[in-house]
Amino acid sequence: MARRRALAAAALAVAAAPVLVPAAAVAQDPADLPPPASDPPAVSSGVDLLQKRSYWARSAPARPFVSAVLELGVIYFRPSLALGVGRPHWSWIGIEGYSSVSPSGGAQYVGLRAALPSLEIRGGARYAFSTTQYFLEPRASYTRRDTELMLGPRSRYIAGELEVSGSIPLLGGSLFGVATGYAVLGTPEGYYLYEEALHAVMKPPYLYRARLGYMAEMDRFGELRLGAAAEVLGNPGRESVVVRIGPLLAISLTHHLDAVGTMMVVAATPDRLGLLGADLGQLGLRYRWATGDRWPEFP
DSSP: HHHHHHHHHHHHHHHHHHHHHHHHHHHTTOOOOOSOOOOOOSSSSSSHTTTTTTTHHHHSOSEEEEEEEEETTTTTTEEEEEEEEEETTTTEEEEEEEEEEETTTTEEEEEEEEEEEEEEEEEEEEEEEEEEOOOOOOOOOOBBBHHHHHOOOOEEEEEEEEEEEEEETTTTOOOOEEEEEEESSSOOOBBBEEEEEEEEEEOEEEEEEEEEEEEEEETTTTEEEEEEEEEEETTTTTTTEEEEEEEEEEEEEESSSEEEEEBBEEEESSSOOOOGSSBBOOEEEEEEEEEEOOOOOOO
């Protein structure tokens, strides 16, 4: 009972975080509001790897399957679909894709993924479009207001992505890392852009991200994890580096349902974007489903 109460309290913290962050921002600077909460996260946090449940290794043998991850966040819903061979959500290879739309824009992604319990690699292409963001005229440094100027064409582009993520057990928890490379195509000559997935201004075409974090298991079942991470974003075109750090929270509510909260705030940057340069996107619930599951349940 005590364990369930602790998990419920942590889940409430995840739900309350989107409310508390804007409140703190208003107290510091009324103009510095977070980016629209309807924008779903488009990149791996690394926590996803640690949220794998051994249930999926036992629920059915390796097989061809269709699987889905239904992610419900703060004013957004993003379904992801995969066709593969192996044990879904555990160890498999196949094709995956997602589509997301919000008042401020949307994205479509399709790619290949190969997954082991503690190591994954994926590669694919993401088309991103915005209803509020425009391509940016080159500057040495940007403020948030600079990114809101409507001087260039409306922002829409294709990003090729290649990513490797992995984790190892360490001191009652797990150390994890994520390395991602991006090649942005389809941008007008002579313009910079605000990259929607990584919340950073870049000069096309190349951008990279490296994240390292640690999450401790707060109970003997590994259902409640707390930790922190640091990441570096690099853009060779601008010769710029952005450093972000922040806390992480992950809760396994059932074999199929989990809650995740990540909050990466800027520690070093050439720009002054305020919370527009932070990564506050991943706050929500995720439900996992797959064909051939022996013990399907909801939630």
